[in-house]
Amino acid sequence: AQTVTQSQPEMSVQEAETVTLSCTYDTSESNYYLFWYKQPPSRQMILVIRQEAYKQQNATENRFSVNFQKAAKSFSLKISDSQLGDTAMYFCAFMKPAIQGAQKLVFGQGTRLTINP
Amino acid sequence: DARVTQTPRHKVTEMGQEVTMRCQPILGHNTVFWYRQTMMQGLELLAYFRNRAPLDDSGMPKDRFSAEMPDATLATLKIQPSEPRDSAVYFCASGSGADTEAFFGQGTRLTVV
Numbered sequence: 001a002q003t004v005t006q007s008q009p010e011m012s013v014q015e016a017e018t019v020t021l022s023c024t025y026d027t028s029e030s031n032y033y034l035f036w037y038k039q040p041p042s043r044q045m046i047l048v049i050r051q052e053a054y055k056q057q058n059a060t061e062n063r064f065s066v067n068f069q070k071a072a073k074s075f076s077l078k079i080s081d082s083q084l085g086d087t088a089m090y091f092c093a094f095m096k097p098a099i100q101g102a103q104k105l106v107f108g109q110g111t112r113l114t115i116n117p
Numbered sequence: 118d119a120r121v122t123q124t125p126r127h128k129v130t131e132m133g134q135e136v137t138m139r140c141q142p143i144l145g146h147n148t149v150f151w152y153r154q155t156m157m158q159g160l161e162l163l164a165y166f167r168n169r170a171p172l173d174d175s176g177m178p179k180d181r182f183s184a185e186m187p188d189a190t191l192a193t194l195k196i197q198p199s200e201p202r203d204s205a206v207y208f209c210a211s212g213s214g215a216d217t218e219a220f221f222g223q224g225t226r227l228t229v230v
Contacts, residue, residue, distance in 0.1 A: 105160075
């Protein structure tokens, strides 16, 4: 079974700073997908970024980028020029491809990020 | 604006009552997930459907929970009888089944007193 671990329960930075959220996972699969979801106080789960394991290039979405280290099974999220609206819970998630069985998302426990003015 | 719609947004009920939560997946999506979120357990998968067929409901307490998809536009999660430990936020999510991400609804906050 796959497991996802987020070792930082809470983080806090000043607005405009850069922050990195950590995520490690455990799997015996060679092909899979990794995601970061954001959950603001509205509790809506919002996809931030996605990474396919077969792609060596790290995914980037505007101020959000990942550092994907497949051998180390590490998938960290970097938020540059942080904004007040980035305050939220952030969840790292793992998913196997559909062809390999149940296409379910396995989530980490989350990191509560607070951006201070 | 395609989105997953869940009803109700909030539900308070007494222990022992039946609770039904509904989900309308995004049109064209063929996979539907039910997740439960609690402070202690985080996000747990309860059930997973593809093309309306249940593929994985191993995370669901079978004695009181049931999940169905009467048609492609409606998924339901029922709890009967409800217990205080069922208090949580229940999320429905849908996907296209083509190795894409799941899109979540806004959740149903259930409180069982």
